[in-house]
Structure formats: structure tokens, C-alpha cells
Amino acid sequence: MQKLLKTKTAWLSLISIISLVKVSFAAESLQMIEKIKNQALSDDYAYHQIEAITTEIGARPLGSAKELNALKWLEQQLTELSVGHLSKQPLKVRNWQRISASAQVISPYKHELVIESLGGSVATPAEGLEAEVIKINNFDHLNSVEADKLKDKIVYISRKLDEHSPAEDYLNMQRIRQKGAIIAANKGAKALIIRSQTTDKSRTAHTGAVRYHSNSPQIPAAAISPADADLLDRLFARNLPVALLINLQNSESRWVDTYNLIATLSADHSQNNPNKVVFIAHIDSWDLGTGALDNAAGIGIGLGIIKQLIQFQDKLKHDIEIVFVTAAQFNQLGIKTYIKHLNDKHIVVATEADLGGESIFRLDTNIDESALKLADKIHTLTTDLAIERGHNASGGATNTQHMLALDIPIFNWVQKTDNYFKYLHSANDTFDKISLESIQQNVATYSIFLFSVANEGLIFSNKVTEHEQPTETTVTQ
Amino acid sequence: MQKLLKTKTAWLSLISIISLVKVSFAAESLQMIEKIKNQALSDDYAYHQIEAITTEIGARPLGSAKELNALKWLEQQLTELSVGHLSKQPLKVRNWQRISASAQVISPYKHELVIESLGGSVATPAEGLEAEVIKINNFDHLNSVEADKLKDKIVYISRKLDEHSPAEDYLNMQRIRQKGAIIAANKGAKALIIRSQTTDKSRTAHTGAVRYHSNSPQIPAAAISPADADLLDRLFARNLPVALLINLQNSESRWVDTYNLIATLSADHSQNNPNKVVFIAHIDSWDLGTGALDNAAGIGIGLGIIKQLIQFQDKLKHDIEIVFVTAAQFNQLGIKTYIKHLNDKHIVVATEADLGGESIFRLDTNIDESALKLADKIHTLTTDLAIERGHNASGGATNTQHMLALDIPIFNWVQKTDNYFKYLHSANDTFDKISLESIQQNVATYSIFLFSVANEGLIFSNKVTEHEQPTETTVTQ
Known part of the structure; x- marks a missing residue:
């Protein structure tokens, strides 16, 4: 930290x-x-x-x-x-405590994803949460996208941490992780997933705190591994609708x-x-x-x-x-x-x-x-x-x-x-x-x-x- | 392969x-x-x-x-x-299909380990398998160790793949992975875990086939990540008894x-x-x-x-x-x-x-x-x-x-x-x-x-x- x-x-x-x-x-x-x-x-x-x-x-x-x-x-x-x-x-x-996290791509092709809840995230329903995924490129895109495009969707923010100057770029990334769920929720999204904020390219997911706003709905938020983000990006490149089933279980904070x-x-x-x-x-x-x-x-x-x-x-x-x-x-x-x-x-x-x-x-x-x-x-x-x-x-x-x-x-x-x-x-x-x-x-x-x-x-x-x-x-x- | x-x-x-x-x-x-x-x-x-x-x-x-x-x-x-x-x-x-795998160090200090079943492994009981762990250095050590030392224990083989000539060393490693469970079972062990056979040092576990002998008991076999193997090695360096709870669920092969x-x-x-x-x-x-x-x-x-x-x-x-x-x-x-x-x-x-x-x-x-x-x-x-x-x-x-x-x-x-x-x-x-x-x-x-x-x-x-x-x-x- x-x-x-x-x-x-x-x-x-x-x-x-x-x-x-x-x-x-x-x-x-x-x-x-x-x-x-x-x-x-x-x-x-x-x-x-x-x-x-x-x-x-x-x-x-x-x-x-x-x-x-x-x-x-x-x-x-x-x-x-x-x-x-x-x-x-x-x-x-x-x-706050993590209990479990899982995610599957259910269309267009089935895949297991490596995922972890962001710290502080609310849980999904016990049976998980299934929805179409909308790909968002970065923080500005999230801010500018029309609400009806995100309504009832899982928002996926694909932005990568700049591997050449990560310390400088981390500011931009934190904004996405900390505020992403608030903005997405205000536009009607059901959940947020982000590309893990790391210079690594592996199959490991990276957590970090998510914030909620007292006046906004609290939606589940998680990070997927860089390699899984690459996979999602390749699925989106095929111009087929992408849908996910995610299941995040976490204990409420006392x-x-x-x-x-x-x-x-x-x-x-x-x-x-x-x-x-x-x-x-x-x-x-x-x-x-x-x-x-x-x-x-x-x-x-x-x-x-x-x-x-x-x-x-x-x-x-x-x-x-x-x-x-x-x-x-x-x-x-x-x-x-x-x-x-x-x-x-x-x-x-x-x-x-x-x-x-x-x-x-x-x-x-x-x-x-x-x-x-x-x-x-x-x-x-x-x-x-x-x-x-x-x-x-x-x-x-x-x-x-x-x-x-x-x-x-x-x-x-x-x-x-x-x-x-x-x-x-x-x-x-x-x-x-x-x-x-x-x-x-x-x-x-x-x-x-x-x-x-x-x-x-x-x-x-x-x-x-x-x-x-x-x-x-x-x-x- | x-x-x-x-x-x-x-x-x-x-x-x-x-x-x-x-x-x-x-x-x-x-x-x-x-x-x-x-x-x-x-x-x-x-x-x-x-x-x-x-x-x-x-x-x-x-x-x-x-x-x-x-x-x-x-x-x-x-x-x-x-x-x-x-x-x-x-x-x-x-x-054969993998269902789930988990492992916890339960003494001397509690830790979650990253573990995956070796391919073909039998399952543990549904509630898992708890036992003291014996550290074995390599294949020859496993062969030479007296059976009563392994009786009812989880055998842990700490041998690392040589990062400088992995292709040449892989032969030695395969022998450990493929035959380890047979030898350990014949000496009365309850389960086998090995250090993942990789030059990576990360927190990801690596599978690979395990073999059983028709005349020997079939014991659950799994690999832990290199970073978790390092952790176990550090626990053993403290000269305190190490115990694990492992739970490997796999479907039987048809x-x-x-x-x-x-x-x-x-x-x-x-x-x-x-x-x-x-x-x-x-x-x-x-x-x-x-x-x-x-x-x-x-x-x-x-x-x-x-x-x-x-x-x-x-x-x-x-x-x-x-x-x-x-x-x-x-x-x-x-x-x-x-x-x-x-x-x-x-x-x-x-x-x-x-x-x-x-x-x-x-x-x-x-x-x-x-x-x-x-x-x-x-x-x-x-x-x-x-x-x-x-x-x-x-x-x-x-x-x-x-x-x-x-x-x-x-x-x-x-x-x-x-x-x-x-x-x-x-x-x-x-x-x-x-x-x-x-x-x-x-x-x-x-x-x-x-x-x-x-x-x-x-x-x-x-x-x-x-x-x-x-x-x-x-x-x-």
C-alpha cells in the first residue's frame, strides 16, 4: 500500500x-x-x-x-x-472476508476464469449472477457510455496497467478499481469485473479495495487474471455476445x-x-x-x-x-x-x-x-x-x-x-x-x-x- | 507432452x-x-x-x-x-476429471496452500485427510527411507526442477511424479504431495500424470506451488512437526x-x-x-x-x-x-x-x-x-x-x-x-x-x- x-x-x-x-x-x-x-x-x-x-x-x-x-x-x-x-x-x-470466487464464460465458448473479489465487495446471490458482458476500455469510456448500454449487464473494464511506467500509471488504475463499481451501478449494471491491475501476464487475479457510494446500489466487483482478460478480449474480437456466470461469496464487514x-x-x-x-x-x-x-x-x-x-x-x-x-x-x-x-x-x-x-x-x-x-x-x-x-x-x-x-x-x-x-x-x-x-x-x-x-x-x-x-x-x- | x-x-x-x-x-x-x-x-x-x-x-x-x-x-x-x-x-x-483441491497447513502455523491433484489421482475422503508430513528430498531418498517413518504420513517430496537445465532434469522429475505414489504407498504413506515440476517460482500448481501399481494401495497425489513448497521448507527448517489437511476431489476414470x-x-x-x-x-x-x-x-x-x-x-x-x-x-x-x-x-x-x-x-x-x-x-x-x-x-x-x-x-x-x-x-x-x-x-x-x-x-x-x-x-x- x-x-x-x-x-x-x-x-x-x-x-x-x-x-x-x-x-x-x-x-x-x-x-x-x-x-x-x-x-x-x-x-x-x-x-x-x-x-x-x-x-x-x-x-x-x-x-x-x-x-x-x-x-x-x-x-x-x-x-x-x-x-x-x-x-x-x-x-x-x-x-471484510473473502469466502470464494468463481467465474465461467458461458457464451460464445465455455471457459473457466481465474477471478477474485475486490476487497470490500458485496456478494452475488448464492447461485451466482449471470448476464451479458459489456466491454469498457477505460475510466473515461465508463464515464461517457450511455446508461442504457450497461443496464443489467456485467461491466468489464479491460484497461491494462502500463508495464513500462506502472508506478505512474497506477493512479489511473486505482480510479478504475475504486470508483468503477459506483459509476457502473449508477448506470444500472449488475456487476463489475476488471482486468487485474498488474504488470504480470499470468493466470493469477489481483485484489485491491473497491468503494461504494452510500447513494448508489452496491454491486459485486471482482478482478480477473491478465491471461483471462486477454481471453475475454479475444472473445470480444469475434463480435459475438459474451455472457458470464460469476459467483462471489464474501462476508459482510463488521x-x-x-x-x-x-x-x-x-x-x-x-x-x-x-x-x-x-x-x-x-x-x-x-x-x-x-x-x-x-x-x-x-x-x-x-x-x-x-x-x-x-x-x-x-x-x-x-x-x-x-x-x-x-x-x-x-x-x-x-x-x-x-x-x-x-x-x-x-x-x-x-x-x-x-x-x-x-x-x-x-x-x-x-x-x-x-x-x-x-x-x-x-x-x-x-x-x-x-x-x-x-x-x-x-x-x-x-x-x-x-x-x-x-x-x-x-x-x-x-x-x-x-x-x-x-x-x-x-x-x-x-x-x-x-x-x-x-x-x-x-x-x-x-x-x-x-x-x-x-x-x-x-x-x-x-x-x-x-x-x-x-x-x-x-x-x- | x-x-x-x-x-x-x-x-x-x-x-x-x-x-x-x-x-x-x-x-x-x-x-x-x-x-x-x-x-x-x-x-x-x-x-x-x-x-x-x-x-x-x-x-x-x-x-x-x-x-x-x-x-x-x-x-x-x-x-x-x-x-x-x-x-x-x-x-x-x-x-479422469478434477473436481476440487485444497490444502491447509494446520501446524505449526496455519496457511492456505495452492494445490492441484496430479492427473489420475484418487480422491481423498470427502472430509479430507489430515496427517503429519514427512519431508523427502528426492527420488533416491524416497526409495531408501525406512517404511516406518512414512507409515500413515503425508509424504512431501521437495525436489526442485533444475532451472538451468530443465529439459535434461525433467527425466528425474517425472520419475518422482509418476512413481512417487507407488513407492510411498508401499511404505504405508496416506498421501503424496510434491513440489510442482516447473522452473517458475510462482503460486501456481502444476499437474501431470501419476501412476499406480495394481498391487499397491492407491493414495491421493497432488502438487503444491513452488512458493508453497518454499513455505513448507521454511516450516521444516524450524524443526517443528508439520501437519496438513488436504482435500482432493476427482472423478474416477471411465x-x-x-x-x-x-x-x-x-x-x-x-x-x-x-x-x-x-x-x-x-x-x-x-x-x-x-x-x-x-x-x-x-x-x-x-x-x-x-x-x-x-x-x-x-x-x-x-x-x-x-x-x-x-x-x-x-x-x-x-x-x-x-x-x-x-x-x-x-x-x-x-x-x-x-x-x-x-x-x-x-x-x-x-x-x-x-x-x-x-x-x-x-x-x-x-x-x-x-x-x-x-x-x-x-x-x-x-x-x-x-x-x-x-x-x-x-x-x-x-x-x-x-x-x-x-x-x-x-x-x-x-x-x-x-x-x-x-x-x-x-x-x-x-x-x-x-x-x-x-x-x-x-x-x-x-x-x-x-x-x-x-x-x-x-x-x-
Whole structure:
């Protein structure tokens, strides 16, 4: 679950409240940073924690017993790391559950399709739902097609994720998945199926959240595998009517208890220092795989950062908070709860890991312009990790996007996503796609970043910004 | 379904009955060969026939209504190509059918596994089968392990297909899949699961035939996906007892009617010429995908050959038989029936296409040594198609292996198999893995080969061979 790069319009910084004071690091700091880097690059702890959570817990669907198991497991790891300060933020989330999904082409030729419900989808009748299928090319086509063409039909949206720039294209795809059922239902459709949103071409279906509108009918929504979408496309190319029987069984969501888990590396004089730096990773995953890329990787990286930095805790001028939030997959109620309780300390800068198990290749930021030199300086600490300096228009990630709205400065350490956009939200999101070397590079990068800010007591400007228009972002949920 | 390369021991040719007479081609022949090649390389007919059979029929399980649909479809295509002589060879085959398969790890940690029954497997009890799992490393380990260790256990064979030389390693893997259930049952095991036999690492399970012995108990047998095998391996690495609940539901096999379909391009004076050359492709496929690589590709290539050569039918000195056989997946009753009816014409040489949709890169043969120069000469006609000359110890393919036993000369045009050993026998065996260019190269190669032999009226020596020991071959079924 992740939000990437890319704001459609650059924002205008109007006022800098606090300006930057310091852009160089003490020799002692640089020595510690070098030590942190070398240790992180040779430590397999984070990698093995990812192995452990995917092997011993597996999938962690929002609001499930497995999510609670994962939180307990995580608390145990944090205790073993001797984290002195752990806190929980209780909240209620919905616990939608998948039961079964099947689909058959019943004309013009019979085929079994590989299909999975979108997360949150209502069920079909027990006997399934049979209807003619209308092929829709993309989001604009869905919006513009006349309602009478969709009346009582199954709407099939054939749009593919662009395999050459999936991260950038994911924004368009999310819109289809999240809003497709609302628009189709308003035009009288009986169900929605989409091509799985992935760069993979295989026979595996990819889930992801669907949204409903309280004023619209709720229709069943599902994704078919890319190879099955190809098959449907070939059937449509024959200009024969296509009909499907789909059967999606899911349990209705109830509100259940869960919590965010927050580990704090407390600064030496934390009572006198009102500042903290924040690293975020989400604990919930989709149910089909074991949530390795999305987001056991982030959890492992978070644990790895703590292992690296806890030994330098007495050097910190700011607190470092490693925040494990829930509800990234549906509505980010976890980060919203965290934000609601932000009453004690000022967040100097926030970052999030949520793009899988590959290495970081670029630093994007969203900070006041007066802080750019400082960001560039911090970036130089990571250049030998093969990380470029990117732009200052980051939209944040799944959770940090909500902090951007509060003008909290954001560092977005962008990972390569060759695997991520192939396997996200599918049964293939498993541990074998995690690279030890890349996880080590991630832990080194975040550790250097968080330590340098907290050790030097750096302060970024809070921005008061005016957006030309609402920022659009790429959020994978 | 394919048998590849590799005999463990070279055979000794003792007597050559007929010796070779001719190793050069007439200028007119070479012109026709050039024309055939150029036409085949620019014709998308075969490719579109593969698209059509996978789209309009889909999977063609042995003895199913879909297999009969495919045979009818094929007959229609042959009629449209104006093939003058079509014949059918009726036979009875078994029609095993998959109903459902599921598996859960129930200790030490709960996980859902992706599993599929091996073809022909008996069912578990309706409520499933729960037992402790014993990990076995490979075929030799299974053979050597003491029976009391397997008593009442689920045997799990973790052996991976070698990703660097899958074609060569497949022999070892087949032995595990085909004989594993017999050996495990004889040692008292309750069920067998194996790691899917594939170079893929994904969350898709791969089927393939399992065999039973009439004197042994028949135990349920299934394959789990590579990613799930990795998971089991990680559980075993924790040295905790592993237990599974598996539920495999399959229908028992009945004997049903089907047939081989044979298209003959008749030589001009066929009554006076007792010889024919034979191309074989199998019509049946596994049920999980749409049987594109295995073996719609071979069917499309066969049709493409006919389209290329039918225009030169009046030039042929030998008949060319394009033989579409059934039952490649289980026991090759199709080719056995074909062989039983071999009473009219002498087979000069036989070949088979059964390795998917990629290009041919090598010619292996199994012919009398006196014919090697002729084979090399024929090979020179294909060198500009990037085909190397291989060895003379080919074990044939799934069906031609049975002809080798009759000392029928074999040409084995070996395809690249990057896709084949990734996707065979799985839901991922779908049309998107077929390459137009490669199919054109296949059609060109086979057309040149069959035409050059039939047009020149070439005769290969029949061998009378003595095998040092039984030939072992790599057959994918």
C-alpha cells in the first residue's frame, strides 16, 4: 500500500515559518553514520524478520485474528530489541472476508476464469449472477457510455496497467478499481469485473479495495487474471455476445478492534525536546498471498532500523517513532487515528516504507523550499547506496499522504518496483520475492536518514502551502 | 507432452539393412524449398489457428467433450485446407476429471496452500485427510527411507526442477511424479504431495500424470506451488512437526470413445510407393490452462505444414501423414493405436512437435549411421533458421519414443523451452506465451524437412539396434 511520487501541479510555498539553520554534519556524527551504514549492510536481521512474519503468521487481513497475531508477534520482537517505550492506539476497523470466487464464460465458448473479489465487495446471490458482458476500455469510456448500454449487464473494464511506467500509471488504475463499481451501478449494471491491475501476464487475479457510494446500489466487483482478460478480449474480437456466470461469496464487514503499535527511541532529553521524526509501515495485508512485499518488507525494515539505532539512542536530540499502523488497505483509519492523537510532539519529518523488497533508487521530498539544501545534504549521505536525488513534489505514500495535508515535511525514499507491480495484492505476494541485499540497503538508508535528523536535531520548515488544485497521488491500496 | 534428447547410453547399430543412396537436392527442389520457407516465415495462419483452438475450445482433457470438440474443429480446418484424405482411428481412453483441491497447513502455523491433484489421482475422503508430513528430498531418498517413518504420513517430496537445465532434469522429475505414489504407498504413506515440476517460482500448481501399481494401495497425489513448497521448507527448517489437511476431489476414470485424426498429403503415385513420412502432434491437453504450449502449438504447426505443402502435393514421392493423436498425457494409447494399424506403408522418418511455442534451435536424430550424411544435408536446409545440428542419440518425443522402439528413424527438432518448463501443466499454459515469429520458424522448419524427404523420395536405413540398457528418456506428461 503506497503512494508515490507525482503531484499534478507543483504547490506554491507562500510562507516559511521556520528557516533552516544547519547544513553540515559533525565529524563524530559522520563516523556514527558510517558505522550504522556498514552494520546495516551486513546484517540479515530485517530479512529474517520478513521471513518470520510471512512464515509464522502469513496474510494479515485488516481486522482479522491473523492481524492481531502479527501485532503480538511484532510486540515480542520489539521487546526483544529492548525498545523502552511501546504504545498502542486502539481503533475500530472493518473485517471484510473473502469466502470464494468463481467465474465461467458461458457464451460464445465455455471457459473457466481465474477471478477474485475486490476487497470490500458485496456478494452475488448464492447461485451466482449471470448476464451479458459489456466491454469498457477505460475510466473515461465508463464515464461517457450511455446508461442504457450497461443496464443489467456485467461491466468489464479491460484497461491494462502500463508495464513500462506502472508506478505512474497506477493512479489511473486505482480510479478504475475504486470508483468503477459506483459509476457502473449508477448506470444500472449488475456487476463489475476488471482486468487485474498488474504488470504480470499470468493466470493469477489481483485484489485491491473497491468503494461504494452510500447513494448508489452496491454491486459485486471482482478482478480477473491478465491471461483471462486477454481471453475475454479475444472473445470480444469475434463480435459475438459474451455472457458470464460469476459467483462471489464474501462476508459482510463488521467493526472490530485493532490497534496501531508505536515504538519510540526516546531522545536523551526528550522532555525538553518537543520534536520527533517518524517512520511508518503498515501491518495489514491482503489475504491472497502472505503479504511479503505489501508490507512485511516495511515491517522488517522498521525492525531493522530499530536494531541499528537503538545502540545510539543516547545520541538522539529528537525522538524517533517507528509507527506500525493498520488499515492501509481500505481507508487508512490507522494513520487517521495516529494523526488525531498528535498532540504532544512536533513531527520534524515523516517517511514511509511501502513498495516491497527491492532497493531504493531515488529520494523525493515534499518540504519547504528553504529546507531543500538540508535535504540535499542528507541525500549525499546515501549517494554511495546508489540513490539519486529526485524532485520535491512527492505525494507521499499511503499513510504519509495524510500527513502532507497537515504540512508535515515528507521524505519519500522511492524503491524499484519491478516485483511490486507484478505481484501486489495477489497470491504471488510471497517471501521468495524479497531480496536480502535490497532489504539491507533499505535499512541502511532509512537508518542513516532518521539518525542524521535526530542526532543533529535538525528542524525542517513547516510549510503553509496553497495548492493550485487538489494534489493527485498514486496510492496502492 | 514431450520426450527430449538424451539417452543415457548410446546404442550400438549392428546391421544396416538398407543403405543410403542420395545426399544432394535437385535445383528445382531447392527452389521449391526456398519458396516454402519464405511463405512459411511470413504466414500467420498457424499462429491464428493456435489462437482459435485455445479461444474457441480451450483445455482438451483426455476423453472429455472438449477433446471431441477440438477434433471436430480440427476436422473442419483440415477440410477448409482441402485435405483430400482424412482418416480416424477410434480408441478408448480414460476420462479422469478434477473436481476440487485444497490444502491447509494446520501446524505449526496455519496457511492456505495452492494445490492441484496430479492427473489420475484418487480422491481423498470427502472430509479430507489430515496427517503429519514427512519431508523427502528426492527420488533416491524416497526409495531408501525406512517404511516406518512414512507409515500413515503425508509424504512431501521437495525436489526442485533444475532451472538451468530443465529439459535434461525433467527425466528425474517425472520419475518422482509418476512413481512417487507407488513407492510411498508401499511404505504405508496416506498421501503424496510434491513440489510442482516447473522452473517458475510462482503460486501456481502444476499437474501431470501419476501412476499406480495394481498391487499397491492407491493414495491421493497432488502438487503444491513452488512458493508453497518454499513455505513448507521454511516450516521444516524450524524443526517443528508439520501437519496438513488436504482435500482432493476427482472423478474416477471411465473408458470412453475418442480417436486419432490423420491427414494425408498423398504422393502422386502413392499406389506404387509404399513409403510415408510422419509428423505427429497430440490433441489432448491438461485441464488447468487452455493447453496452448502443450500442445495447441503442435496442432497449429501441423495445420501450418499442411497449408504450406498442400500446394506441392503433386511433387511428392512419399505420402506425408500429419497425425493428430490423443492420450499423450496419460499412457499414449493414441500412438499405440496408430502403431498397431501400421500395416500398409513403411515410415521413412517420423517427427513430433510437443515443446511449446518457441523456436527450434537444434536437430537431434536417432537414425542408422549410414543415414547421418543425409540428415546433415537436410539440416543444412535449415541453418539460416538458426538451427544447430545436434546428436544422434535422441530419445524421441512423447509419441515418437514408441516408434523408436520399432526402429523407425526419428528426427527431433528441439525447441527452446524457456516458457515451456515454466508453464507446462498449469493454469498458466495460455495463448499469451505463444510467439508468432517462433511458430512461423517451426512451420518453415518442419515444412522444409517433410517436403525435402517426400519430394526427393529419400529412404533412411531401418536400424536393427541392440541397446546396452533400456533407453531412458525425458517425457513430459
